[in-house]
Structure formats: structure tokens, C-alpha cells
Amino acid sequence: MDPFLRIYLVAPWESWSFGDFARSLAVRLVCSGFRVVVGSRNPKRKASLFPSAAEVTFQAEAVKKADVIFVAIFREHYSTLCDLADVLVGKILVDVSNNTEINHHKESNAEYLASLFPACTVVKGFNVVSAWTLQSGARDGNKQVLICSNNQEAKRIVAEIAQVMGFTPVDMGCMSSACEIENIPLRLLPAWKIPIFLALGLFLCFFTYNLIRQVIHPYIREQKNKLYKIPIEVVNTTLPCVSYVMLSLVYLPGVLAACSQLYYGTKYRRFPDWLDQWLQHRKQIGLLSFFCAALHAVYSLCLPMRRSHRYLLIETAVKQVTGMTIWVEEEVWRMEIYISVGIIALGLLSLLAITSLPSIANSLNWREFSFIQSSLGFIALVISTLHTLTYGWSRAFDENQYKFYLPPTYTLTLLVPCTVIIAKVIFSLPCIRHRLLRIRRGWEKGRYVKFVLPSATGEFSSGETSSNV
Amino acid sequence: MDPFLRIYLVAPWESWSFGDFARSLAVRLVCSGFRVVVGSRNPKRKASLFPSAAEVTFQAEAVKKADVIFVAIFREHYSTLCDLADVLVGKILVDVSNNTEINHHKESNAEYLASLFPACTVVKGFNVVSAWTLQSGARDGNKQVLICSNNQEAKRIVAEIAQVMGFTPVDMGCMSSACEIENIPLRLLPAWKIPIFLALGLFLCFFTYNLIRQVIHPYIREQKNKLYKIPIEVVNTTLPCVSYVMLSLVYLPGVLAACSQLYYGTKYRRFPDWLDQWLQHRKQIGLLSFFCAALHAVYSLCLPMRRSHRYLLIETAVKQVTGMTIWVEEEVWRMEIYISVGIIALGLLSLLAITSLPSIANSLNWREFSFIQSSLGFIALVISTLHTLTYGWSRAFDENQYKFYLPPTYTLTLLVPCTVIIAKVIFSLPCIRHRLLRIRRGWEKGRYVKFVLPSATGEFSSGETSSNV
């Protein structure tokens, strides 16, 4: 990197108070050892806003001194730079702007800038970085800076500037990627959309089902007003259902992928798009499952705190004054067991959630990560199943539990998880396991190639990604 | 980077056992591919402590072989190097020392070293890195290395060494910054001081207020001893007050900033210092608010576990044996609603706290981060208000609740949050919202410039920092 590279920052009249992008950029550039010249129509007024090491001067003068020019103005003011077209010839213009909506304009800002100044080299970059990251980022780690341009050399120079500033430049190819790059900062958690809708959908279904069983049924059959159960009790029977089904949905696509591989006898065949999508959303589905499980725990812990619980307790006590003891050994055992099993499941899920944190996941090697997420996660699913079964106890065979002929909720939730567990057990049978491993190391049905399976347990690190589905 | 650069490490006689800085530095330098020579007065004794790839020899000999010299000794032993002054001429000395107290000496260690060896180039650096980071850091990510020197070329060389070692060098300018750099490792959570004192202050006020209402009042008026309420119940009515008020204090400065912008009709005017400080401490205030909310949840969940709760319950039961049923429908509803609303508020606050983790915050783009911290956070404030209101129910209008004419605590806490919510609602009225957006895009009152507002919803990524206040 040429230490004498001079960088010019176009300082628009509509400009910066606290936290502004251009000012932050200037500060960071100065801190990284670049010579920064800021152009402004009113240098005196602006000078106080910039670090003293940055020279603030008139635009035309500033442009002459610079090799690389950061254009930190809004798209609608690009045309105000046309007066400087002569001095800009041959310079590198870095477009740092963002759009206001996804695909707002037909052409990207960078392409528009390039069309205005055909004699300049335009590089798109730094738009994914926020002013806040520029100010504080060096401490928080390395954000990517996505860069694209039609000119390799200009791209290289801007990439080096980004690297010196502590960012990781990523080459996104030629100018046609600018549109894509400009859309990135407008994205709103795209990976979470499907999982969240899935969770909400499941919640609604189970909530309605439980509402019918717990509130509507007693009202219609016995004229009992149980509406007070809605805010806590109905929600708290719904949450574990959602959590439990979501957890099994984390492991279902892996089972489907293995089935597909076994059926076609190859791993070269791409999975259908929906399965690929599903495989990529497992982390989000798992975290939502954990979130529901945690809420379920808090709701459950609140149960004995409630006024209604207290009233019911006193009522029972008063009723029993005349009567016999009411200790039902079976009920005691049921509750002791399902609570303790539930706590263990929650503890395991917490471990899974913690290892999903980027900073923890980064410090694990692949084997450790897959051991926790795949093996421990599956154990959590098995323990959750135990929790559900002990909670249900013998209620599935009790006629009184079938309200409006609707079976107890817990029997419904067992469907998907048990399928997954049975499938996993089948896949771990030696004959099927061996075949799966061979397929994942590249063996193909019908292609008779001599193949040496090195070992049954280990795999090439690469293979793991798909084998842990 | 010249791969044949030789680095010399001054190895002082007072030296390293496990985990020592100089040894860690040597290991890391060797691992990064540098040739390291360690100087010692007693090479044989020291050799075993260093990696075998590092040559350990007598000081005078070692210095001759090196281009860059790391001075890893205490300030008070700098003078022992004076014997080597002749061989040191023209070399780069890297001062890695720290002070023992903030501003302990008049001049920084680096400036003192430079005054001792005027014929050398002194660079300050690596002092913010600990021995532990040197040993394990490459795995844990990139720490900054702050560097300053009066010589640009020497600074560049040391910066490159830092980069090759896996650190991010940051140019802090000339030697006069050395003092500032040396103070950094002595800082103790400076950003947390004000928020913690704020939280403690609020805690004390509300604690006293609640103590008077819950313990002193019944004692004076009815001679009832309620002292046992202090450790849990009084604390647990104080914590939610602190948490709730703190949460509203996260959003108050944003409202004030918007007011200021609307009043002056510009965003170029800097905010007063106290407001700037406040804006920068919002994260810490929010996290303390979450910490109090979490403690409040744990305290509340403990309530039915306590012996006193059990006794009171049995007393009620015994009293009711003779009497009528005691089910108060309104009380049941109040409790079911405020508990469920409280759990939702806690769930939202947990999300906010989790996205405050550096590794999560880094993986979000600006729009996602501001959506969660600003929009979801405000929703959490609204839901907390609902929690408070349903908890309070009609008590504000009940004369018996005014003990010593003191209104119920929850009415006091509503003051600030409701102001914030009302202000936010007013700002979202189309006319005011439009004006605010124009101001944040650079429009100024009284400057009649043709201005095209591109869209009502989006902003230049830069503008967001201040617009999300």
C-alpha cells in the first residue's frame, strides 16, 4: 500500500451531525494513516466537524490533490459533481451510497454514477458498513466490505484501503453486482422469516386446539367459565407443543436428505430447493424452539405464584378438612419425573443455543460443533420426548381426556418427533449406516469403481457438512 | 513484509514464569515467522524458557543482529540499557510497557525511553495486548494494537509486524498520544460508571420509598412487624421500578435529540455534551435495565417457595374453613394478565440483550440492528407499561393505598415512560415525522435550497445513527 495515497472525501452540503457516515469515514481513514482531504462548498464551516488531521478545502482544489475519491452524497445530488468532471478524469470514484428501498431505481447508484462520469473508474464499496462500525468497529472485529467494479486495478486499490482500515474486502465481481450489494443493507433478517412464520403458524394451530379443549369444551358441556385460563395456562400448553415440534423439524430434513441419498444411491444429485432451504434454516428453527422452551419454563414456574392457584389450593384444603388424605402416589411420581426430565432437556437446549453464538461457534472445530449440535441436539430431542411421554402418562388411554373426540394435545405433538427418532435409529443400523457413509464419501450406485472405505467413524472434514444433516 | 526482518527482544533479568508477556511475545513472533533473538545477561539460564526457534544470547551481541527491538522491561530499568547506546543507534525501539496508575509519571514511558536514546526511533505499541491474548489470541479474534510514533516509516514497520501477528494495527498519530495509549489498559469499564451509579441511585430512592410504605407504615400505624419483608419483597418491588425507569431512560435521549432537531430546524447543531454522553451510554443503561428485570423475574418466581408464603396460605385456609368461598374473579384476572404480559416483556428484553452481544451485533446489518434495538425495544417499553398498569389495576384510585399520603410506587414509575411513549407517538404523526426526516437528510430551516425528499421510509445508511436516537 502506497503510504502517500491521498484520499478525497466529497463532503456534501447536506451533511453530518453526530454519528454521520462521512465524518466517521474521515476519522477512520485518518486513523489508518491515510492523507484525507475533505471537499466542501463552505470549508470554514465544515472544518470544525472533521479531525484536524484532515484538510478541509474547496471541492475543485481538493479533487486535484486526491487519487481516490469517496462520494459520500445522496444519489439525487450526484449531478452536482458535474462541474468537477474535468478534474475528475482518470480518478477512482468510490460509491458508498445506499438505496432507500430494495430495487428502488432501475440501475444501481454505482452504475448511475458511472454513467455520469464515463471518464472515471467507479468502484462500489463500504455501503454495508455503518457509521457506527466505522467509529467503533476496529474494536469489535472485522466486518466485510463488499466491493465490485469493472476495473480490476481500481478494485484492488480500494480492497487494500479497506484492509488497512481493518475490514475484510470481498470481491463481488463486476459492476453488475452493485445492485445486489446495495440491497444488502436493506435486508431485514431474511433467514428468520420462514422460521418465524412457521413458529407463528404452529402456535396458532395448537393455541386454537388447546382453547377448544381447555376453555370452550367446559363452557359448552358444563357451563363453566374458564376464560381466565387463556393468558397463562392455554399459552403454556401451546408453547411446549410448538417448541417440541420445531425441535423435531430441525432433525427431520437431515433424515429426508439421508433417505434421498439412500434412494438415489448417490450424493451428487442436488436436493430439491425446498429441502436445501430447510437445511439452511435449521439453526433459526432450533433457536426459536429454544426460545419457546425457555418461555415455557418461565410460564410453568409462574404457575404456583398465581392467585388462581392459591384459591384452588385453599378450596381443596377446605374440602379436605372433613375427608381422608389425598396423597395420590402416582400423580406425585408423574410430576417429579416429568419436571426433572424437562429441566434436563432445557439444560441441553441451552447448551445448543449457547454454542450457536457466533463467537462460540467460531472457537469450536467442526467435530466439536457437530458433536454438540448434532449428537447433543438429538439427545435433547429424545429427552424432550421422555418429558412429553411422562407428562402425558396414561392420559392417551383415558376416555375422559377426549374432549369433542379431540385427543390430548401431547399425543398430536409426538407424531413428527417419533418419526424422526425412529428414522435415526434405523439409519444407525450397521448395514444402512455403512451404505450412507459410502455414499457420502462419493460412492455411486451403479458405478462399479473400486472403492476403499477408510474407516466407519471418521470422514473427510468436507463431507461432514452434508453428513450431519 | 521483509521475511528476513530480525526482531530482538530485550529480556530483563526480572522475568518470566508461566504466562509472562515477553515469553508470550517471543512465542507469537516465532509462530508468525519472524526471526527472534532474545538478549539476556544470563543466556544459558534463560534459554530453556523460550521457544527453541528463538536464539537466546548476550544483549550486546543480540542487539547487533536485530532491526526492531522490543523493550520488554519495566520503566525503572530502562537506564540499564544505556550501556548498549552505541549499538542501538538507528534501531527501532518498541516500548511495550504499561504504567501502574493512570498518569503516574509526568511523561509517558515511551517518551522517557525516547529521551534516553535520542539516536533511536521509538514506537509505542502492543501494551494494550495481554500475555494471555498473545498466547491464545489468534484463536479468539483480532485485538487492536494501538501504535504511535514520530517516525512514519518505523510506525509502518511495527504496524506490519502487528498485522502479520494477526492483530489490527491502529495508527494513533505521533508520540504525544503515548500517554493516552498507556492509560488504556488501566481503564476500568469507563462506559459503565455513570449507568451503574444511575441504577444504584434509582435503587436507593425506590428502596427507601417502598420501605416506608411496606414496612415502616404498618409498624407505626398498626404496630405490625413486617421486617421480614425487607430481603425479598421490598427488593422485589424496587427492582422492577428501577428496570422500568431505566428502560425509558434508554429512549428518552432520542426524544430529546429529536426535539432539539425540530426546535433548531437543523441537524448540524451539535447536541449538548450531556446529551451526547447520554446517547452513547444507552446500551449500558439498557443492559442494566435487563439485568434488573431478570433479577425481578427470579425474585418473583421465588415468592411461592418461601416459608412465609406457605404460612400465610395455611392461615387463610384455616380461616376459610368456617367461611364462604374466597374466589375473587377480578384478582385472578389481574394476576393472570400482568404475569403473562410481564413474561412477554422479559422475552423481548432478552432478545435485546442477546443482540447486544458483540458477536451477534457484528453479524447484523444496520437496518436489522436498529429494527431490533429501536423498534422491538420500544415495543418492550410499551409492553412493560401494560405490565405496570395491569399490575396496578385500580389501586391508584384506592384511598387505602396512599400510605402517609404516598401514592403507590407504580404510579411514580409511570411518569418518565409515559412521557417517552407520548412523545414517540407525537413524532410519528405524518407532519412532524416528515419534517424530522427532512432535517435528518440535511434540510435546514431558513436555508431555502431546492430539496428533493426521495422517500419517506428509507435513509442513507449514514443518517440512521442519529435518526435512531
Added chain:
Amino acid sequence: MDPFLRIYLVAPWESWSFGDFARSLAVRLVCSGFRVVVGSRNPKRKASLFPSAAEVTFQAEAVKKADVIFVAIFREHYSTLCDLADVLVGKILVDVSNNTEINHHKESNAEYLASLFPACTVVKGFNVVSAWTLQSGARDGNKQVLICSNNQEAKRIVAEIAQVMGFTPVDMGCMSSACEIENIPLRLLPAWKIPIFLALGLFLCFFTYNLIRQVIHPYIREQKNKLYKIPIEVVNTTLPCVSYVMLSLVYLPGVLAACSQLYYGTKYRRFPDWLDQWLQHRKQIGLLSFFCAALHAVYSLCLPMRRSHRYLLIETAVKQVTGMTIWVEEEVWRMEIYISVGIIALGLLSLLAITSLPSIANSLNWREFSFIQSSLGFIALVISTLHTLTYGWSRAFDENQYKFYLPPTYTLTLLVPCTVIIAKVIFSLPCIRHRLLRIRRGWEKGRYVKFVLPSATGEFSSGETSSNV
């Protein structure tokens, strides 16, 4: 970095579906601006799997075009490359393979490859990176790439490629390190093994002890069946014991280290291996202690939710109908105090756990980190001791509590923690503290060197690592 460096990827016939290593490598290389040529025996079939910017062609042709060759095939197929031996002369081969078991083969894969192609330069690297990191990693931060080779120049080139791709290359020396590098991805949480066995061992001991006291003793002496206590109550008396003893084991090795330093009067003497190991596992022991404490909290909060608790409550109520009031002031106070103290201890431990997260730990300077982990942690130990003491109250002096002559569990757990606390108090006496500080700054007993102690409170940043033990 030469922007025209061409990279060739050996594409084996056994190959990639979703998430495969070679494809991910190709994508990342292309994104980082390299020219990538992929060799395959069947280019047409493979072309669709690679990014279009990567040229897919026949192997012999591809090799000619490349300077650096990534060998992404399994060890057992290395020999299939022998046909290309002529064109490979002088090229750099990068071995990215992993083994299937630790030390599976006598020589490492990289050494085997080097023996097959003596005319090539072999570099080991990239094996610690997973396909998933290659695809998504640039966003998640910088993983290390460990590199070794006998050729410095080749190592430098591969290191630069890694750096441009956004990784941090680490020089591991010459080819003999390949074996070690290949073992790294096969490690399974090595730092956790001892702490987990320790926790399990302690759990088993305390569990048996509590089982005897709480279940077997009443059965034998009074023929009472208390088996239902096993899943929750016995576990919940065991967990806090484990947590509390583990927490004290975090601070015990520091005390031992200080004793050793005081006894030998020097810090140059290396600690025995077991102490060194212990010192390095403190983080894991502490986190397990927190995990047990959190589980203990959840179990305790579940207590009043259980059916058995409800039954016992009603029984008491019914019995009291005829009787006097049952309010025991002392029991109320005991419980209010030990619960509130316990919550505070849990809050402190949560802070310790959160600051153990890599991303948080990285953003703290050494003084802040040691303040939280060392000072706050010790305060947490003291508060836990208070929690234990108030829980125990006067039971240690109550004869009825000695079942089978076994003292109450809590008295046993106090042993280690109290030793640690007393030792820490002794070490903070001025005379001993001063001597310890002198030793940690390098002073040695019996070496009469003029020594100036600069200050009692601060230390050289390096010294802290060992002084905070």
C-alpha cells in the same frame, strides 16, 4: 499478492453435493479475486457444480495453467495424481486433507503427499477450516489457518492466499508439524474433559451421600417411603454442593500458586504440571459451576409447583384447623435471607459467565477482565458461602440432623471454600501481600539485587496472568 496468480483445484471423481469442501473452496477463492481452474476427469459433468467464474477442464491441462494446486482429495487417492507427475514439477501442492482418526497413519497426509511428489513443494494448510466456514465465514470472523511447510517461500505464498481470503495464517514451522495440524480437527473439546469428569465425580459422591441421608435413612429408621424425593429433591441438594465446591476449586489453584511462590521465594520456578493444568482449566471449571448453579435455581423454583408440595401443604393446613398458629419467625427469616443471598450469588455468577464469552472477553482490557473474573468471582464465592451458612443456620449443632452419624451435607461443602477464603484473607495482609507483589515483579529470595518496587497496586500487564491465579 500477484493478482494473476492462478490456482488449480484437483477435483476428484468422488465429489461434492451440497456443502462440499472443494466447491466451497472454489467459491471462496473466486470471491477473493483469484483465477481458479478446476481439474476433473469429466469436466462437463462437474462444470455445473462450480461458480461460472471458475474454469473446469481436464486435469493435465488445468495443472499446466496453475501456480498453486489445492489437492482436495482423500489420502487413498493421492496416487491417482501420479500420472500428472511431469507437469507438477516445481508447483506448490497444498494438502487440505484430514485424517479420520488421531494418529491414524504413521506419517501425516502431507508428508505422504510430499514423498509421492518429491519434485513439488508441499504445504499443509486449510484443513482446520470447514466447508461451512468457507461458505459463510467471511461474515463470522477470522478463523486461523495453520500452515506448515519445509519451503519458506511456498509457505509465504499460501499464507498470503489465506490472508486475502480473510483468514489469519499461522506459521506452524516445518513439515513435521503436519501431523499435529491434522489432529486438530479431530479433537473433541480437550479442555473440557477433566472439568467434566471432576463435576461428574463430585455429583456422584454428593448424590450418594444425600441419598443415604434423605431416602435410605428414613426408610431404615422409620420405614417411610421417600423414594419420590430422588428425581428432584436429592438432585437439588446435590447440585448446589457441586456448584459451590467447583467454584472454590477455581480459586484454590491460585492460592496454591501463591503459596508455592512464597515458599520458594521466586516466580522463576515452574509450577508442577498438575498445578499448571489446573490453572489452565479454571475457566471450564467455573462455567460448569455456573451451569450447576443455574440448574439448582431452576430446580428450586420448581419446588412449589410439584404435586407433592401441594399435598404436603394441604395436609398441614388440615392438621392446623384445630390448632394454634404455626408461624415460626426464625424459619421465615432463614428462608428470606438465604433465598435473597442465593439470588445475588447467581446474578454475580451470570456476570462471570457472560464475560467468559469470547466476544465479550475480547472487548475487555486485562484489568477489566481480571477485575470481573478475579475480584467479582471471589465476591461470588463469599456470597455463596453466606448462602450456604444461612441455609444451614444452626443445623450443624442439631443432633437430629446427624443421620447415621453423617453430618449435614452443607457442612461438608464448606471445607474447601472456607480454606480458600481464609487463605485469600491471609494473603491480603500487608506484609505477605507486599512480598508476593515483589516476587511477581521478579524479586528472588537470596539474590540481593537492588530492587525498586514502583507501587503496591499496579503491575506490568504481563505479570498479571500469573498474579491473578
